[in-house]
Amino acid sequence: QVQLQESGPGLVKPSETLSLTCTVSGGSISSYYWSWIRQPPGKGLEWIGYIYYSGSTNYNPSLKSRVTISVDTSKNQFSLKLSSVTAADTAVYYCARVATHYYGSGGYYYYMDVWGKGTTVTVSS
């Protein structure tokens, strides 16, 4: 059974770079898309971006200038970097596996079926 675990500093100073890693256990990182999502305190979910195991990426346009997602298949990990952080980036950060499911006629379902427990990152001096 695939499990995901986020790790990284819980406190980041303003203007610095937030760095998180998601470790995939119980399965291979290959042949899947992997995603980052965040949730500010008391607010809703915000999709940050995804990466395919081969390295192709897609980011939320509102964060694109500050986000980098990378993958290390040898370690079964993928990572998030968010630069120039402010207090508005304080949130619980989740990583998730993206399942793709062929349903015929060239069509695929895409959905996030396995989630990590989340890690809280606070931006403060």
Place this chain on the structure above:
Amino acid sequence: EIVLTQSPGTLSLSPGERATLSCRASQSVSSSYLAWYQQKPGQAPRLLIYGASSRATGIPDRFSGSGSGTDFTLTISRLEPEDFAVYYCQQWAGTFGQGTKLEIK
């Protein structure tokens, strides 16, 4: 960017009642990309429905999804105590709706 608007913001119902949650998109969304998630306090979201109407593994059949184009619905036929939570719709690789909080009346 497609905006997903969920309604109502809060829904107050009693166990045993039927819940109908709406997700409306600002422009047409492929049904194959529309998913619903449930989130309880202090927990990660859990996938309920994908492809607008397919239940995820292990999800009880009291949960059902429907819709196409710009209007999607999550229905819970008979509420159980454990169903009171926040529900989000999402278009794959896009925004989430703002959520509907389902609370006990």
